[in-house]
Amino acid sequence: DAKTTQPTSMDCAEGRAANLPCNHSTISGNEYVYWYRQIHSQGPQYIIHGLKNNETNEMASLIITEDRKSSTLILPHATLRDTAVYYCIAWVVTQGGSEKLVFGKGTKLTVNP
């Protein structure tokens, strides 16, 4: 019941920008989109989140379309250490009314030398 869809894998050259897309056409107007990444055998690491405005922090930028149906995570100058699985996720409200973040399989980003 993931509310987001992402490509399975992407490649990027070291030093270039990595642009990771995510479709989330069914999220509601007050639901944030979160991005995490997971390097092999570690816990996922928070990157950034946003509602409708573009966001930037020291790690990445998040561009959200005006209709909020999709977003793009941008790593401006990818390094080899950015090789990881990147998850785009949103909150899901269960039938019982509780809430949880649902992780899909994410995008495996490989940064090549």
Add this chain to the structure above:
Amino acid sequence: DGGITQSPKYLFRKEGQNVTLSCEQNLNHDAMYWYRQDPGQGLRLIYYSQIVNDFQKGDIAEGYSVSREKKESFPLTVTSAQKNPTAFYLCASSILRGGYTFGSGTRLTVV
């Protein structure tokens, strides 16, 4: 420093034994979660708790049990009923509707 701590990092279990994984947070987060991850797969939700003394089953709760007696602690017991327990287990916490903070994980192996 605030954070979330999982222990142990590696755990070995004999078939038929129960084993408990520890998860402690000092972030004053209301909600806590347990996920299981198999090689090359995404995270699957086992159990979650949004308030002390209350918890809900996730997508793969069979063979697992939890308790939430304190806000800071959410231990996961892998019982003998879990037929394929070898996996990487991740604990997370959050404020309600906020981002997650994850622990560093426990790798459980059945020997």
